[in-house]
Amino acid sequence: MGLKCGIVGLPNVGKSTLFNALTSAKALAANYPFATKDPNLGVITVPDERLDKLAELVSPQRIMPTTVDIVDIAGLIKGASKGEGLGNQFLGNIRETDAILHVVRCFEDDNVVHVDGSVDPVRDKMIIDTELILKDIETVEKKIEKFRRTAKSGDKESKRIVEVGEALLAHLESEKPARTFEAEEDDQAMVRELMLLTGKPILYVCNVDIDSIDDGNAHTEAFRAAVADEAAEVILISAGIEADIAELETKEERAEFIEEMGLTEPGVNKVIRASYSLLDLVTYFTAGEKEVRAWTIRKGTKAPGAAGVIHTDFEKGFIRAEVIHYPDYVAFGSESAARDNGKLNVEGKEYVVEDGDVMHFRFNV
Secondary structure, three states, rough: OOOOOEEEEEOOOHHHHHHOOOOOOOOOOOOOOOOOOOOOOEEEEOOHHHHHHHHHOOOOOOEEOOHHHHHHOOOOOOOOOHOOHHHHHHHHHHHHOOOEEEEEOOOOOOOOOOOOOOOOOHHHHHHHHHHHHHHHHHHHHHHHHHHHHHHHHHHHHHHHHHHHHHHHHHHOOOOOHHHHHHOOOOHHHHHHHOHHHHOOOOEEEEEEHHHHOOOOHHHHHHHHHHOOOHHEEEEEEEEHHHHHHHHHOOHHHHHHHHHHOOOOOOOHHHHHHHHHHHEEEHHHHEEEOOEEEEEEEEOOOHHHHHHHHHHHHHHHHHHEEEEOHHHHHHOOOOHHHHHEEEEEEEOOOOOOOOOEEEEEEEEEO
């Protein structure tokens, strides 16, 4: 689906280290500001035990997991909205993403410099929030100005755009992100078209030392309190440890290291799953001898739209979908057994695909 998450944060908070761990790429991770000047692009595989289980049952020739694009974006500093540092580049890159992974530093280490001289994740978050809101204010002001003249002449559509724009502007000027702005249903499309930076869904990633992964520390407690009203998810990981895990060659080595560290799984798995959920995505599967594959769709997608993810012809010529819910597939061990036990359902164009559905599509072109 071409969905993309952007990793943002101040310089030297662990963005590139996290990116490397997520993608097993080798982006430059260095102890100086603006080590990342151009956005690093990567693809992350979404871990899903259901896909592994289906592959175990079917024994296909290949297994294809679903993925999400990830972008490591240049660090932001005060004044970015006015072009300071790499501000204009940063803001342009983040505008192209679907969701934000905001990394904040919550560990002390004298060997890793902080751009503002001390560790304070709440202050760091406010710096980025301010710059994004200032840029959004600029965007909304331009929109209002564009339609103000025709609104005064009596054009109803222009008048409504100005009214909504002014309400949104007041919301932003009160230091609230666009994602918390409540627009009427008829006005939501207009707000989305603005592609506001603070309108994107957000996940906070607290980069901590190994001893703080489970229970956090004073920095993470302060940060959780600061974002309590945002209804945003906060995840604690040690980006350095995750990078060490990613460097290991085999699954066995990784499993042994994870156990030694007292972890149940790599922290990046939590980040990936949370990112997937953040984008309001679900997964359905196709399962056959040639391939067992996971497919990404938006939550609420109907059967023809889900078929269209495979090929546009599937959607255009959609006839019906044959659906087995994942628990039923696993319980009976195969498609034929599920069918024999009445667990294969034939669904039409109005069927809303559920997360985990195993599907076959019938179509005619």
